[in-house]
Amino acid sequence: MTETQAGTGEATASPVTPQVPAIELDGVVKEYLAHGEVVQAVKGVTLSIAEGEFFSLLGPSGCGKTTTMRMIAGFEDPSRGTVRLHGQDVTNVPPNRRDVNMVFQSYALFPHMNVWDNVAFGLRRKKTSEAEIKRRVGETLEIVDLVGREKRRPREMSGGQQQRVALARALVNRPRALLLDEPLGALDLKLRQAMQIELKRIQREVGITFVYVTHDQSEALTMSDRIAVMHDGLVEQLASPREIYERPATAFVAGFIGTSNLIRGTVDRVESGNAVLALDEGGRVLVAEASHRAGDPITITVRPEKITISTEEPGGELSAVRGTVSEVVYLGLYNSYAVRLADGAEVTVFQQNALDSSSTAERGDAVWLSWQPHHSYAIGS
C-alpha cells in the first residue's frame, strides 16, 4: 500500500498541520440487530484519510461503505472503535456538532426553500452574520455555477443543477471534510462524466478533503487519490487507483475493478525468484512471487488488455498458455475474445483492431495467449 499524499492544489483551507490525518477510523465496527440476530454491517475498518485528499470508498451495495460514511458523518454510532476528525475523538459527537458535511445520494434538498436559503441553511444555524452569509453563499454559488438561479426551488431544477445545490449547501460551510454518498448516481452517463471532472476541479479549488462513496469503479478510478475497496464489511485493499487496477490484492478486487482473468494452478518450481506454474499442455507461466514453494496452489490475475493472442507459440521471456477461442465480440476499437483453457477456465482478451488483421483469430481456433510476466500477480484468494 502506498501512502499517497494528495495534491491539495494551491489553496489549503485548514490551518491544521498536514501530519494530522483529516479522518481516522480505528477498528470501527457497526452491528445491527435484525430479527433477533446480530448482523455486522462493518466488521472492523481502520483507515486514515489525509488532509485535502480525494478518498473513495468503493464496493458493491451492501459492502458497508455507506454505513462507514454515515459513521464519519455521525448518523450512526459505531458499536466498537473510534472515529477521529483531525485527531479529535468524535465517536459520540452528534452530526450537528461535527465539522463535516454530507452530500446525499438523493440530494435531500429542502423542498420548501429556494436555492439561496438551501445554501444558507448551515451558516444561519451557526449564527453567521448576515453580511458574511451573503458573501459566502454568493461565492459558493459562483463556484458551482448557479449564479442567477438563487430564487429557484429545487423541484424547478434539473438533476444536475440540484446536484450543484447540494454540493454548494455543504461546501459553503467550509467543512473539514466533505462526505459524498454516490452523489452522481441519479445522473445520466454524459452528465455524470461532466460532473466527475467538475467535482475534481471544485475539490482542487477549495482544497477540502473529499470522502466519496461509490459502487462505480470507473468513477473511483478517475477521481480518487486513494481508494479503499470494501467487501462484506471489510476493506479489501487500500491503495492508489493505479495500484488497485494494476495490482489487485485479492480475487474480489480483481473481479470488481474492471475485467480480470483469474488463472489457478500449482507451483511447479521456483526459478530465480519466479514461481513457474505447472501446466498440462505446454507453455509456461512465470510469476514474480518468491514466497511460494513447489506444490503450492496459486491464483494469478492478468488484465485482458495485457494479453496478446497469437496462433504461433510466442518466444522470449513471455508467459504463455494455450486455449481455444470460444467467442469473438467486435467492440469497435478492439475485439473481445473469450478463450477457453485446457482446465476449463475462460480468459478474456482485449485486442486492438489494427489495420493489419492477419493476427485475427476466429471462433474455434487453437491459439496462444501470452503476456509479460510482470503483468500478472499472485493474489490472495
Next chain:
Amino acid sequence: MRRVRTAAAPYLLALPAWIWFGVFFVVPIAAMASVSLTTGNLLEGFQQTFSFSNYADAIGQYHTQMIRSLVYGGVATVIMLLLAYPMAYWIAFKGGRRKSMYLFLLLLPFFVSFVLRTISWGFLLADDGILFGPLKSAGLLPADFHVLATEFAVIGGLVYNFLPFMVLPIYVALERVDPRVIEAAYDLYASRWAAFRRVVLPLSLPGVFAGVLMTFVPATADPVNARVLGGTGNTMIGNIIQTEYLTNNDYPTASALSFTLMAVLLVGIFVYARSLGTENVLEAAAR
C-alpha cells in the same frame, strides 16, 4: 376516431361524478338560495319576493349563536391541533412497524355511530355519572361540580368527535417528509428544535391546513354535540338551523342562516389559506 375516444375518456369517466355533483349539490344550493329570499309560511306557501331582509333579520336574531359556534369551533380546532400534531408526529416517526395498528386504533371509535358516541360522552360526563359520581362521593370534587351542559362539554365533544380528521392529514404530511432531508438539517448544524422548526414543521403545513379545514368547518356547523352535551346557554348555529327547518318550518330564515354560515366559513378559510398556504410564509419559515 380512436384518438378522439381516448381523449374524451377521462371526461366520460368523470361524467357520473359531475351529474352527482350537479344533482345533489348545485341544484339544492340554488334551490336553497332561492328559498332564502322568499316570504310566507308553510300553510299559505312561500313566495319569491327577493326579500334580502331575511338575512338581516336572521343575523340580528341569531348572531349570538353564530359567534358562539365560531368560537366553539375555533377553540375545538386549536385544541385538536395541539393534540393531533404530537400524535401524528409520534405515529409517523416513532410508530415503526406498528404504524397501521396505531392508525387503526385512532379510527376504531368511528365504527360506532357519531350520535351514539356523543351520547356515551354524555353518560361519562353526567353530574353523578360513572366518572364524577365516585369522585364526588369520595369528596374529591365539590357536590355542585358539573361539566355536562357547559361549553367545556360541548367543546370536549367536538374535539373528541373530529380529532381523527385532524390527525390523519397531518400524519400523511409528516409521513411524506424524506428522512434524508431531516438528516441533512442535522448535518447542517441544526439542533433538534431547529430541524423541526425549519424543516419538519414547514413541510407538514399542508397537512395542518387540510386538517384544520376538515375539522373547523364541520365542528362549527355541528348540531349534535351542543344538543347532547350542551345546556340552554350552549346552543350553536347548527341547532338553530335545525330547529328553524324542522320545528318552526321557517325555511327562509333557516336557508338564510345556512348561507350566512357558509359565507362566514368561506371567508374565514380564504383568509386562513392566504396566511398559511402561500409560499411567503414558507419563505419566512426558511430563514
